[in-house]
Amino acid sequence: MPYPLRTPRLALSPLTTGDIPAFVAYRQDTDVARWQGWDPSYKEADAAELIASQPTAELPSPGGWLQLAIRNPEDGTLYGDVAIHSLDEFHDTFEIGVTLARSNQHRGIAREAVTRVLDHLFTSANAHRVTANCDTRNAPVAKLLTAVGMKKESTETDAEFSKGEWITLDNYAILKTELPPKP
Ligand SMILES: CC(C)(COP(=O)(O)OP(=O)(O)OC[C@H]1O[C@@H](n2cnc3c(N)ncnc32)[C@H](O)[C@@H]1OP(=O)(O)O)[C@@H](O)C(=O)NCCC(=O)NCCS
Numbered sequence: 001m002p003y004p005l006r007t008p009r010l011a012l013s014p015l016t017t018g019d020i021p022a023f024v025a026y027r028q029d030t031d032v033a034r035w036q037g038w039d040p041s042y043k044e045a046d047a048a049e050l051i052a053s054q055p056t057a058e059l060p061s062p063g064g065w066l067q068l069a070i071r072n073p074e075d076g077t078l079y080g081d082v083a084i085h086s087l088d089e090f091h092d093t094f095e096i097g098v099t100l101a102r103s104n105q106h107r108g109i110a111r112e113a114v115t116r117v118l119d120h121l122f123t124s125a126n127a128h129r130v131t132a133n134c135d136t137r138n139a140p141v142a143k144l145l146t147a148v149g150m151k152k153e154s155t156e157t158d159a160e161f162s163k164g165e166w167i168t169l170d171n172y173a174i175l176k177t178e179l180p181p182k183p
Pocket residue numbers: 031032033035036097098099100101104105106107108109110111112133134138140141143144147
């Protein structure tokens with residue numbers, strides 16, 4: 001297994017039951033949940049169910065999700081997570097999502113974590129294409145996806161009904177051939 005994936009400030013490895021209190025705490029934060037599929041009523045039992053359903057393999061099988069914890073490598077503090085979705089329709093194509101606890105935002109942590117996950121997917125997992133989508137109003141994630149080299153390819157108007165309203169999604173993607181050179 002390649003985990004933990006390391007970066008200068010971070011260690012990324014599958015979420016464990018020990019992460020539940022910190023994971024639930026940020027999923028219950030109204031600001032963090034605003035553009036996500038869950039809402040602040042998220043409970044420890046929901047997290048336990050999610051963790052129990054995690055794949056034990058390096059990557060999820062087609063259609064499945066793997067939730068990687070973003071941690072402080074020194075003391076294991078959970079900063080947030082990067083989710084990897086193996087798309088079942090297309091060979092070697094993955095979707096990603098990222099979430100940080102509010103106290104860990106604006107420090108470049110998401111950028112560092114997503115850059116490492118993209119490198120892992122394209123080099124170790126031989127991915128061809130990685131995608132991400134977000135509500136058009138979610139400016140921080142748009143900035144992050146652009147910063148890691150992803151391009152906005154399309155916008156889907158009223159693509160989903162979430163939290164009592166129709167939401168419009170921006171779709172981002174990057175190909176293996178577009179991965180920025182390592183510094
Ligand atoms: C999306 C999300 C992960 C982005 O987090 P973020 O911390 O803004 O993203 P980055 O890691 O790119 O950090 C960039 C910020 O860190 C600052 N920064 C500080 N040190 C830095 C460093 N060493 N390297 C890079 N940026 C650094 C940048 O200046 C920038 O600041 P700004 O936000 O004031 O402009 C975060 O907003 C979040 O968790 N939102 C809630 C969940 C969500 O909606 N997720 C998206 C669903 S797809």
